[in-house]
Amino acid sequence: MRVHVVEDDAGVSDSLALILRNIGHTVISHRDAESLFKGSVPEAPDAVIVDLSLPGIPGAQLVRWLLNLAAPPRVVVITGQSQGFIDHQLRGLVPDGVMRKPLDVDAIARVLPPL
Amino acid sequence: MKDFAPPSDAPHPPTVSEARLLSVLDTAADGIIVIDEHARILIFNKACEKMFGVTTAEAVGQNVKLVMPTEYARDHDAYVGSYIRTGVKKIIGIGREVQGRHADGTVFPLELSVGEAATPEGRQFIGILRDLRPRKESEQRLADLQSELVHLARVSAIDEMGAAIAHELNQPLTALMLYLQAIRRAHSRGIDIVTVVGDILDKAANEAERAGHIIQRMRQFVEKRDPERHVRPLDPLIDEAIDLTLLGQRHRIRIIRQTGESLPPVSVDPVQIQQIVVNLVRNAIEAAASVPDPAIQIRTLASEGSVRLEVQDNGPGIAPEALSKLFEAFASSKRRGMGLGLAISRTIAQNHGGDLLVDPGGNGRGACFTLVLPAAPVPDEVG
Numbered sequence: 055m056r057v058h059v060v061e062d063d064a065g066v067s068d069s070l071a072l073i074l075r076n077i078g079h080t081v082i083s084h085r086d087a088e089s090l091f092k093g094s095v096p097e098a099p100d101a102v103i104v105d106l107s108l109p110g111i112p113g114a115q116l117v118r119w120l121l122n123l124a125a126p127p128r129v130v131v132i133t134g135q136s137q138g139f140i141d142h143q144l145r146g147l148v149p150d151g152v153m154r155k156p157l158d159v160d161a162i163a164r165v166l167p168p169l
Numbered sequence: 170m171k172d173f174a175p176p177s178d179a180p181h182p183p184t185v186s187e188a189r190l191l192s193v194l195d196t197a198a199d200g201i202i203v204i205d206e207h208a209r210i211l212i213f214n215k216a217c218e219k220m221f222g223v224t225t226a227e228a229v230g231q232n233v234k235l236v237m238p239t240e241y242a243r244d245h246d247a248y249v250g251s252y253i254r255t256g257v258k259k260i261i262g263i264g265r266e267v268q269g270r271h272a273d274g275t276v277f278p279l280e281l282s283v284g285e286a287a288t289p290e291g292r293q294f295i296g297i298l299r300d301l302r303p304r305k306e307s308e309q310r311l312a313d314l315q316s317e318l319v320h321l322a323r324v325s326a327i328d329e330m331g332a333a334i335a336h337e338l339n340q341p342l343t344a345l346m347l348y349l350q351a352i353r354r355a356h357s358r359g360i361d362i363v364t365v366v367g368d369i370l371d372k373a374a375n376e377a378e379r380a381g382h383i384i385q386r387m388r389q390f391v392e393k394r395d396p397e398r399h400v401r402p403l404d405p406l407i408d409e410a411i412d413l414t415l416l417g418q419r420h421r422i423r424i425i426r427q428t429g430e431s432l433p434p435v436s437v438d439p440v441q442i443q444q445i446v447v448n449l450v451r452n453a454i455e456a457a458a459s460v461p462d463p464a465i466q467i468r469t470l471a472s473e474g475s476v477r478l479e480v481q482d483n484g485p486g487i488a489p490e491a492l493s494k495l496f497e498a499f500a501s502s503k504r505r506g507m508g509l510g511l512a513i514s515r516t517i518a519q520n521h522g523g524d525l526l527v528d529p530g531g532n533g534r535g536a537c538f539t540l541v542l543p544a545a546p547v548p549d550e551v552g
Contacts, residue, residue, distance in 0.1 A: 065344035065376050072369070073347045076354055107336075109421075134339030136332055155339040159350040 057166060058096050060084045060116065061105040061132070066155070070103065073159050077168040087111035097125040101150075101166055106133040106143055114143040121147060130165050132157060200279075200298035204233045206291050208249050220300055222272035233296075238270040253292070261285050261294070266301065277302050312396075315516065320393050322513040323444050326451070327391050330416065334387060337416040341380040348373035386413055390440060390447075396520075400436050400545045403476050404428045404469055410446035411467065414454070422454050427468035432476050433544035441517045442542075445525070448510040449480040449538050456484030456536060474544050475523065481537040486530030495527060518542070 057079045061067040071081040079101075084090040086108050096102050102120055106113035113131070120129050133140055134155035144152075151165035194201050195215040203212035213228035221228075221236045228235060234242035248259060264282035271277065278301040286293050327334070348369050355362040362369075390413060411424065435442075450465065457463035466481040487495065496515050515525040523542040530536040 063340045063344075065372070065379065066340050066347075068372065069344040069347035069351070069376075072351045073354075076351050134336040134343070155336075156343040156346050158346055159354060 055166065056080045056082065056096075056100045058082045058084060058090060058100065058102040058127075060087060060090050060102065060108065060113070062086055062109050063105070066105075070157070070162075073162060074166070077159070077163055077166075079166065079168075085109075087113070087116040090116070095123065096120070096127040097123065098127055101128040101130060103130045103132055103166075104149075106131055106135060106140065112143070114147065117144070117147055117149055121149070128166070200296075200300075202233060202236075202296045202298065204294050204296070206249070206253060206293075208233045208246060210235070211293065217298070220271070220298065221269065236269055238268050238276045241268060249294075269298065269300075278305060315520075316396055318509070319396075319441060319444070319513055319517060320391075322448075322509040323440075324391050325509060326444070326447055327387060330414075330451075333418060334383065334416050338380055338383055341376040341383070345373050345376040345380070348376065383416065386416075390443065394440070396438050396441065398436050399439060400434050401439060402434050403432060403437075403442070403478065403542070406437075406439050406442055407446050407467065407469065407478060410443035411450055413443070414447045414450040418454065421463065422457060423462070423464035425464060425466040425468075427466070429468070429470040429476070432469055432471050433547075435476050435521075435542045436545040437521055437542065438517075442521075442540075445514040445517055445540055446478070446480075448514050449478075449540070452510065452538070453480050453482035453484075453536075457482040458484070460484060471544070476542050476544055478540040478542075479537055480540075482535040484530075484535045486532070486534055487527070487536045489529070489531075492527075492529050496525075514540075 057074050059067055059070050059074070059081060061070065061083070062085050067083050067085075071083050074081045082093070084093075087104075088110055090096075090102075104113045104116050104120075108116070113133075117129055117131060120126055128151075129149040130151040130153060131140075131144070131149045132153045132155060135143075140152065140154075153161050153165065191212070191214075194212060197214060197216055200217040200220045201212065201214045202210060202217055204210055210228050210231055210233055213223070213225045215225075217228070217236075218224055223235065232246075234245055237245060252258065252261070260281070261283045262285075264280055267279050267281045268276050269279040280299040280301055282297050284295045284297075286295060352362065352366060352369055386409075408426075411426070415424070450467065453465040454463070457465055460483055462483070464483050466479070468479050468481075470477050470479070496511050511525070518525040518540055521542055523540065526539045526541065528537040528539070
């Protein structure tokens with residue numbers, strides 16, 4: 055599966071890419087929503103992992119945009135913020151998964167199973 | 170006074186009898202010592218007996234060195250001699266803080282003022298003494314309480330930033346865990362990772378270090394320490410404090426940082442000054458949160474023997490009704506926190522000989538807080 059990772063923290067982004075490749079996915083990393091928009095539009099059966107707290111365009115806005123695409127990819131939200139913050143940001147949005155940091159490989163493999 | 174002076178041809182005015190004079194001296198709360206030109210004690214009142222543990226009978230006739238610690242006593246005769254010869258006043262007419270010595274050997278601070286009287290028996294010196302220990306003790310108590318409160322406000326600030334700091338710690342922990350799990354996974358599947366494992370472990374170690382730094386920065390800030398003074402350049406302190414404040418703030422705010430050129434150093438308690446910066450920057454971020462392009466400008470500049478730090482936000486400004494209570498403790502308009510921040514920040518600034526000022530802005534302008542600190546005195550050049 056092709057997985058886009060939209061995460062501005064270099065350490066998290068790099069380690070996430072490593073583990074995703076490790077479980078057999080192809081990874082495309084983006085620092086922010088803007089740089090994702092510059093590439094080709096992700097579509098099913100791709101997956102997009104979105105950090106909720108992004109610089110520039112907020113993560114929740116990106117999630118909304120992705121879910122409204124004609125052929126929406128799988129969307130997985132990652133965040134280190136509180137449940138209150140998550141609920142507030144995601145009002146009305148239902149992504150395919152929400153993972154709270156710190157992440158672990160089992161949780162990732164459950165949401166994005168290896169092919 | 171002149172108007173009340175008796176005409177010179179009038180009969181002698183009634184004089185106060187010596188007995189009455191002594192009883193007046195003995196009711197005085199302050200210690201009173203009268204000495205002659207040879208520093209011999211002529212009068213030693215009741216308050217002095219208590220202060221020095223020496224009776225009047227023992228004291229009268231002795232050199233006043235009796236109630237001085239050795240280092241003062243050694244030079245005292247020379248002082249008196251020098252004044253009588255040269256007329257240069259070192260203490261007469263000027264109050265100053267000196268040390269006294271109790272009969273039991275205790276040395277204690279005294280406020281001493283000395284007057285001089287010419288008498289038919291020669292020149293006499295009148296010393297009025299006040300034990301400074303009670304005042305020093307209450308000053309110390311006040312300083313201790315204040316430093317407790319300053320510390321409390323720091324702890325409270327970190328407490329309020331708790332969620333943001335937890336988030337910031339989550340990042341390196343996430344990365345660390347994923348790096349280690351990647352190695353674990355490869356290892357358990359018998360994948361050859363020899364060529365990459367060193368690289369991954371280095372990255373993992375870096376992430377652990379990053380988590381450690383966050384903890385360290387926080388700990389330095391909340392740890393309780395005695396107030397101190399160091400001569401430091403202001404800008405690095407400010408930058409560190411900005412980093413601390415931005416932990417977990419996640420970039421939604423633009424920080425415009427301008428550093429002044431050739432700023433003189435300041436003599437400060439570094440953590441307390443950072444406490445002010447953290448407070449001002451947090452307030453500014455909060456104030457600017459409601460506008461579409463939140464930004465704060467943080468700049469330093471030198472001005473007339475002082476160094477200024479300005480923190481300007483682009484929020485709505487401070488409402489006139491809030492302005493009068495802005496620096497009062499526990500008067501916060503915010504839902505969270507104790508409302509100590511600005512009150513404590515101003516106290517810290519004033520303890521440093523500076524001040525914390527506000528331009529409330531409004532009508533499309535944000536508020537601007539200015540911390541003023543005196544430039545550290547330039548050390549005397551050697552030689």
